Amino acid sequence: MENADTIAAIATSPGRGAIGxxxxSGKDLGFLALKITGQVPQPRYASLSKFFDENGQLIDQGIMLYFPAPHSYTGEDVLELQGHGGPAxxxxxxxSCVSAGARLAQPGEFTLRAFLNNKMDLAxxxxxxxxxxxxxxxxARCAMRSLQGVFSAAIHGLVQALTDLRMLVEASLDFPEEDLDIVWRADVSGKLNDIHAQLETVFASARQGSLLREGLWVVLVGKPNVGKSSLLNRLAGEEAAIVTEIPGTTRDTVLRSIEIEGVPLHLLDTAGLRETDDVIEKIGIARTRSAIExxxxxxxLMDSREGITPEDQAVLDSVPAGVRRIHVYTKSDLLEEVPRIISYQKQGNWQEIYLSAKTGAGVESLRRxxxxxxxxxxxxxxxLFMARGRHLVALAEAGGHLKSAAGLAEYGDQLEVLAEELRLAQRWLSSITGEFTADDLLGEIFSRFCIGK
Known part of the structure; x- marks a missing residue:
């Protein structure tokens, strides 16, 4: 890719720091470096340099690094000026860089250029x-494995296997007079099964990676004063929410993110669900219902001393049937009973647990x-490797086309349709690494990057 313009951005975090x-990035940056530093940069050499503005006034003194194309992050000439990290x-x-001929970079534009210059694929x-x-x-470790190409290698392996299979099917289309029937069916069916098994393995890893990236949103709901805020504080390990004996103390949502075995969980404490005339509390309850959705x-959460009360049943009935749930009976220390877990497989996966947020009994079981x-x-x-929602969609779509292809392979009399199913499966997989990607998707992906990256 050829870019006529040169881009520049601050690549360190906003605010004060020891180094900024x-x-x-652009083409032929030697002249730009000369205007700013008064020096011609040496490739891959850290030079102590003075930095000047467009009027020749001294701005700062620091380190200049120059990476000539194509051996740079973006595949273009890259110049890094490392100075003191004050915002001014x-x-x-x-x-000074803009005055010398650069323009301000857009979010993610450096990495976009690296992708377009084949320095890395989209994943x-x-x-x-x-x-x-x-x-x-x-x-972080999972994301680094993706950056090193572990996810991409798995996808490329699937694409190559599909390419080989498509060649076999296309050969049957091009030479229909050849007697390939028995051997062809066995070969195609066997290869399809192998590819589908590989895809399932990749999909399982991708779902785990997506969980590490996105985390799980966990909403604590119940009637007032059942211990939602106390449980949030116990899980978070800090006094994140105010706890009192007064019902309705929590009037707005309180968010805390924790991790369990490296998995991020986003805990949302909510206003107690009940009928009320308090205008502010009504707003909090409305937000609670939105969070549940x-x-x-x-x-x-329910008070273990009371069991399921009519108020609790009303809360239970308000939760949509498809939402996964855990029934937590709180304050079990007041029952003088050992906290216990009861597992159910009714109406989907849900469980019950008795615990005490005050003493911590049963909380480790809840974490598990x-x-x-x-x-x-x-x-x-x-x-594991890092994966995003679009990756899971692409893998699922590819799996659907492979399943359809497997059904067609049993008969071998609809080769054109079979070939199309294989092509679509390959296209979905290739969209993960960016071989087939719409421009609007690229814009959406890179617009979420920070400026300077």
């Missing part, structure tokens, strides 16, 4: 943002159940 970096200094240095480009945004150690998992219901498999950790 301005990154420039960085702003002046960026302005790896997305992993750059995932490494930056990782909220847990395990998520979007939740990945709902914790329905949260991971289990999130779908986390700790035995897959070493081979």
């Amino acid at each position: 970096i301005v990154r420039i 200094v960085m702003s002046l240095l960026l302005s 790896q480009a997305e992993a750059v943002a995932d490494v930056i945004d990782a909220s847990t150690d395990e998520a 979007k939740a990945g998992l709902v914790l329905l 159940i949260l991971l289990e219901m999130a779908g986390w498999n700790p035995h897959m950790g070493e081979g």
